[in-house]
Amino acid sequence: MPLLGPEHNAVTAYKAKHGKLGGRKATVEEPSDRVVTDAARTASIVQDTVLQKVDGLRTELARYVGLLQTVNDPEAVEAEVASVAAAQEEIRQVLEAAEQDIQKARDEAEQKAAAAKAEADKRVEEAQKAAARRSWRRRPRSR
Numbered sequence: 001m002p003l004l005g006p007e008h009n010a011v012t013a014y015k016a017k018h019g020k021l022g023g024r025k026a027t028v029e030e031p032s033d034r035v036v037t038d039a040a041r042t043a044s045i046v047q048d049t050v051l052q053k054v055d056g057l058r059t060e061l062a063r064y065v066g067l068l069q070t071v072n073d074p075e076a077v078e079a080e081v082a083s084v085a086a087a088q089e090e091i092r093q094v095l096e097a098a099e100q101d102i103q104k105a106r107d108e109a110e111q112k113a114a115a116a117k118a119e120a121d122k123r124v125e126e127a128q129k130a131a132a133r134r135s136w137r138r139r140p141r142s143r
Helices: 010-017 023-028 035-071 074-138
Strands: none
Touching: 035 074
């Protein structure tokens, strides 16, 4: 008579060691005395999924390695800094040209306003002189 009972054998020892007895796994999986066959069946079922995920990880890993190489590439960093500096210089030049155009337009407007004011003042003066002459002519002369 065995000391541990008739239900204890190599298969139950393997399942106990790998946590396959009791708990949720034992209720989900059908109990079998063929652990190697069960493992082979499960491996063949998930093999395609695992290979797809590994291929996906290879692709992502290559992409991430490329990104890290770019980040750590001093020439790439230098090129980007130079590009930003060139863009800033271009913006500065555009702003400077716009400021010059605005100042030129302002100066022209002030000149036109001064010329218009001078013309208006001249016409007002002429109108006042003409009005004064008319009123002088209308005055009765004393005799």
